[in-house]
Amino acid sequence: MIWLAWRQFRTQALVAALIVAAAAVYLLITGTQLRHAYTADLVSCQSPNAQYSCFGLMNQLQSDYSGPQYLAEFLVMAAPALIGIFWGAPMIAGELERGTHYMAWNQSVTRTRWLAVKLTGTALAALITAGLLSLLLTWWASPLDTVAGNRWGTRVFNARDITPLGYALFAFALGVTLGLLIRRTVPAMAATLAIFLAVQVLVTVVVRPNLLPATTASVPVNRTSMSQAVRFDRADADTGPVRIDLPTPSGSWALSQSYALTSDGRPVQTARVLNCWRLLLSQAGEGKQGSPDFGPLGACLAPLDLHVDLTYQPVGRYWPMQWIETGLYAVLAALLAAACFRRMRRLRG
């Protein structure tokens, strides 16, 4: 049975191996270049008579390598979908469509064993493929990720470390199940792509923020906190709310922030901050990362006893959430596989 599973998977394995090898070559070469540039830039921007700021050099580095980064991230995010479409959907649908299941399932091997061997073998190959790609990209992008300081972005969280493994398992199991239900390869491929994308979007946008309870911090509005502020937005109408973009702790995932709130929890009205705003409009200074220094504004507003509620996932939550999300996808994959086994036993032509 292992021979048959391998013999039928041979071509697909070869294609995957070629793609991974090509990606490896590309990433190893460009990754080494990236590391050299990164270290060189760091040395130069941290030396006493640096010509450019670290901030500027790192920005430049990021934009220099953004092309390869997008490409590599796209490959790693596309890999699970491709696995589901090309390895999962045809597995059973192909046999049913061409009638070869009459030959395969009438040898001295039960349908259950046939499915078990094929599922296990291909799932293993899926894990290895996704794992290698993720490993390569995580290594390649680590300087850039360090510069960005934050690993919560979709193209990062979905394309680093262990989440691609979960996606690959799920997409594969989804493809196999849809192939079994739809019984024709091309429609099953289309359905796999559609449903996989829908699940990915759903989990990334709706489920992930809530995988673990978020932290809420109440930041008072004063000189200290405001000197870190990135934006200050007052409404046009006097009665409108005030938005202050305060940063969450370094490396955390900002989920939401409230308007500037008064001590009884209601949004402060623009009218009340207008005096401070007009007073300090003329006193723009160099603040954090090229935005104005709102420190003095904060000092002016301090007596109003305002605060902003920030909801975020702290940086330490990154790995637990990677594990939980991967586990979630893996459990879905297992459920799909179980459904397949059950369905195989009660075939109806």
Added chain:
Amino acid sequence: MTAILEAHALGMRYGRRDALADCTLNLPPGHVVGLVGPNGAGKSTLLKLACGMLNPTSGSISVLGDTPGSGAGQLARVGFLAQDAPVYGNLSVADHLRLGAHLNPRWDQGFAQRRIAALELDPSQKAGKLSGGQRAQLALTVAAGKKPELLILDEPVASLDPLARREFLRHLMESVAENGTSVILSSHLISDLERVCDYLIVLVSSHVRLAGEVDHVMAAHHRIVCTRRDPGALPPGLDVVSAEHTDRQSTFVVCADAPLPAGDWAAESLSMEDLVLTYLEATEPGARSAAQASETASNMEAGR
């Protein structure tokens, strides 16, 4: 002796349609069983139930004493060849033999290779490039190579040219002679069935109309031509399968337990083709009792 196939009120229902209904059979081993009926009568359904590809919605079926498809041991004893002999198009002929060898503990590689050589097939040829007859022969080799006790074939020769058909049947009979394999073979080509089958099942509109050993069935059925009369006017003990009347003449096809009594008629036996066609055209009630009568006849003769 275990029957090769036993079915009790076996039925398969899809939604509101019965693909097979109330099918009761007891097929003795060591025979080549022919399953004949019009398209859509339920032949494929019955065969798929027999090899475990389908689970019945009513009734029961056991093949070689076991539930079909119920484990590696049972699967090893039954070979199946589906309609149009599907094979793996991008696997070579030799790969198909390897498939058989790896998936079947009782695989006889020598037999399979001799068969391939006798057919003059190129082992490295991709199966997708074979002709229809060659594909059927390859599929038969894979099904027979595991030395099953029973071979089930679903219209294996329907789409083959006459030469390919004859060669296929020759190789099939050779396997039967060599290994004592029982065969259940469905076809709508009665001439082929006449050559090779010694047990006949006629399936019409999802029901079994006739089932019995060919010798007994042929001996029990007669065509009677006489002056116009009612079926009831015939002597008792004759089950009327079909009746046709003109203004002066009646023609009956009857099934009799005992030898035909003398009477004012001309009686002759029917060819298998005419017999099958009679059942295909017959209305339900008459056909059912004739089937029972032929079962009785064959049971009596076999002394069971």
Added chain:
Amino acid sequence: MIEFHLDPRSGVSPYLQIVQQVRQALLLGLLSEGDQLPTVKQVVAKVAINPNTVLKAYRELEHEGLVAAKPGVGTFVTRTLGQASLTDHEPLRLDLVAWLERARAAGLTEAGIEALFQSTFRTTAEEER
């Protein structure tokens, strides 16, 4: 080694056709005493018929004393039906000639004679069984 053929339209059951063909071969001298008949496997590999048919035919021939089966070896001819046997039945032949003359005198055509002979032959053969 003789070969068999099956005529599906002859109205004669397959096993009887084989019996007849063996008898014919014996009559024509194609088979003599001690010759081996083709094995069941050889027969069905050439003529796509049920092996049981061949077995039944060989058993019938054995019953008639024409052949004998040696288990594990094959089936061998034990007695011939030479031309001599035809002359043994001279009285029968003369009866047949007389009957044919009467049939022609009664106005039966050749086809009529054949039809009458065939149907009577078959009816009596069935009754014997």
